[in-house]
Amino acid sequence: xxxxxEIKDLRVEYPSRGIGEPVKLALKGLNLSVREGEVFGFLxxxxxGKTTTMNVLLGFVNATSGAAYLFGVDVKExxxxxxxxxxxxxxxxxxxxxxxxxxxxxxRIFGIPRGETERRIDNxxxxxxxxxxxxxxxxxxxKGMQQRVGLAQALINNPDLLILDEPTSGxxxxxxxxxxxxxxRLKNEGKTIFFSSHELGEVETVCDRVGILYQGExxxxxxxxxxxxxxxxxxxxxxxxxxxxAQPVNS
Amino acid sequence: xxxxxxxxxVVIKELYRRKDFYVLFILTVLITLVMASASLFNDDKIVRxxxxxxxxxxxxxxxxxxxxxxxxxxxxERENRTIFPLLAKPVTRWHVVLGKFLGCWLACGLALVVxxxxxxxxxxxxxxxxxxxNYFQAFWLQWIxxxxxxxxxxxGSIIFAAPSSNATICLVFVLGILIVGRYLNQIALQQSExxxxxxxxxxxxxxxxxxxxxxxxxxxxRGLVGWGACVLVTLYGAAYTLFFLFATWLSFRxxxxx
Numbered sequence: 001x002x003x004x005x006e007i008k009d010l011r012v013e014y015p016s017r018g019i020g021e022p023v024k025l026a027l028k029g030l031n032l033s034v035r036e037g038e039v040f041g042f043l044x045x046x047x048x049g050k051t052t053t054m055n056v057l058l059g060f061v062n063a064t065s066g067a068a069y070l071f072g073v074d075v076k077e078x079x080x081x082x083x084x085x086x087x088x089x090x091x092x093x094x095x096x097x098x099x100x101x102x103x104x105x106x107x108r109i110f111g112i113p114r115g116e117t118e119r120r121i122d123n124x125x126x127x128x129x130x131x132x133x134x135x136x137x138x139x140x141x142x143k144g145m146q147q148r149v150g151l152a153q154a155l156i157n158n159p160d161l162l163i164l165d166e167p168t169s170g171x172x173x174x175x176x177x178x179x180x181x182x183x184x185r186l187k188n189e190g191k192t193i194f195f196s197s198h199e200l201g202e203v204e205t206v207c208d209r210v211g212i213l214y215q216g217e218x219x220x221x222x223x224x225x226x227x228x229x230x231x232x233x234x235x236x237x238x239x240x241x242x243x244x245x246a247q248p249v250n251s
Numbered sequence: 252x253x254x255x256x257x258x259x260x261v262v263i264k265e266l267y268r269r270k271d272f273y274v275l276f277i278l279t280v281l282i283t284l285v286m287a288s289a290s291l292f293n294d295d296k297i298v299r300x301x302x303x304x305x306x307x308x309x310x311x312x313x314x315x316x317x318x319x320x321x322x323x324x325x326x327x328e329r330e331n332r333t334i335f336p337l338l339a340k341p342v343t344r345w346h347v348v349l350g351k352f353l354g355c356w357l358a359c360g361l362a363l364v365v366x367x368x369x370x371x372x373x374x375x376x377x378x379x380x381x382x383x384x385n386y387f388q389a390f391w392l393q394w395i396x397x398x399x400x401x402x403x404x405x406x407g408s409i410i411f412a413a414p415s416s417n418a419t420i421c422l423v424f425v426l427g428i429l430i431v432g433r434y435l436n437q438i439a440l441q442q443s444e445x446x447x448x449x450x451x452x453x454x455x456x457x458x459x460x461x462x463x464x465x466x467x468x469x470x471x472x473r474g475l476v477g478w479g480a481c482v483l484v485t486l487y488g489a490a491y492t493l494f495f496l497f498a499t500w501l502s503f504r505x506x507x508x509x
């Protein structure tokens with residue numbers, strides 16, 4: 001096992017919701033590996049199985065068969081999540097807490113000493129440009145600010161792997177740019193980042209490698225530059241071709 | 252245990268940032284003070300009635316607080332989806348159950364301390380005595396009672412969909428035990444088989460919450476409960492609390508999060 005994140009023959013079935021309804025097959029034997037220090041873009045249309053994959057990695061959903069490992073530890077073990085940071089697609093935080101209280105709460109979960117916690121909170125709030133609003137309840141934040149506080153909480157344990165679920169979804173262009181800048185800075189710091197997004201231009205700029213998931217199967221995986229060279233077009237066209245919405249360029 | 256303490260801290264913060272406690276406390280103070288200002292029947296022993304009313308209000312307020320707080324904890328985590336970033340940390344569902352329980356229990360304990368200090372002040376202003384040990388026993392046993400109730404409500408919050416229906420069902424269950432529980436063995440004797448065995452079975456299974464209610468002893472100055480009995484009742488309450496927390500975890504363990 002050489003990847004920080006390894007997925008082996010992962011299959012997830014959701015039970016049928018009603019009598020006569022078939023079992024929903026969300027993932028059909030997914031294999032994936034993310035190496036240390038790389039930024040991996042996990043792409044796919046809605047319902048392709050991206051969120052299910054992330055849910056398995058984070059222990060929210062149990063796989064029907066196959067396995068997934070973070071740092072060589074089975075994701076079923078809570079300790080596998082000690083070195084990861086997770087940013088959900090939407091902001092799911094305790095709205096009655098202030099930004100610094102929220103970060104202190106998550107730091108306490110990781111058992112970070114008090115002095116170190118305060119130092120990290122200062123640094124992270126500076127990184128996400130929320131120093132001025134640190135004592136305001138999160139419920140008073142704009143969506144972009146909430147997304148940035150989400151990024152700060154994902155980084156509180158100084159994780160080696162960041163799992164970001166559509167980090168720029170629903171943000172205005174300025175908010176999107178700010179989040180992208182932070183991802184770029186984290187990439188420069190050598191963090192491994194696994195993120196899903198529908199912003200293909202953004203993925204093309206930030207990611208080293210991408211995987212395109214469609215109907216629970218990984219259709220394409222490779223370096224962005226290699227894929228662009230192979231298909232002779234940009235990532236958006238490649239994506240549309242894979243899911244059957246565009247004709248190949250050479251045809 | 253870091254996760255458990257961190258979670259309990261958030262529950263306490265949530266409770267004192269909401270207005271529930273303040274409203275209940277102010278209502279208790281107002282009703283008690285209004286009663287205290289009236290000189291009914293020119294009775295010298297009126298302070299007993301005052302204590303009885305104040306204790307009843309404390310029981311109602313504490314029960315309302317425990318039911319309200321505990322019933323919304325886990326459903327709110329799922330509904331607001333705060334459970335996702337939480338479980339993405341090295342936190343298990345057992346930690347969540349334990350943290351929520353501890354938070355609710357400590358928060359109710361803090362509120363009880365405020366209520367009992369008020370009771371002490373009101374009675375001391377009339378009786379000029381300060382029976383600290385009696386109040387401490389009453390407080391302690393009520394706090395253990397709340398532990399059992401909170402554990403029951405947490406379990407209910409996994410089983411029943413809406414916090415309001417859970418709170419109502421648990422309130423009926425707790426009041427049922429408090430009012431009828433102690434008489435179930437006598438009711439069973441009047442029944443024929445198999446009803447007798449069934450009612451006896453229920454009598455021995457349910458947590459006898461009336462054991463924790465020593466209001467009569469406080470009101471009528473009947474002295475203290477033996478400390479040995481107090482320890483036994485505490486262990487009895489702890490056993491039921493653990494049982495209900497374990498049941499909560501068993502139900503929550505395989506529950507889909509959305």
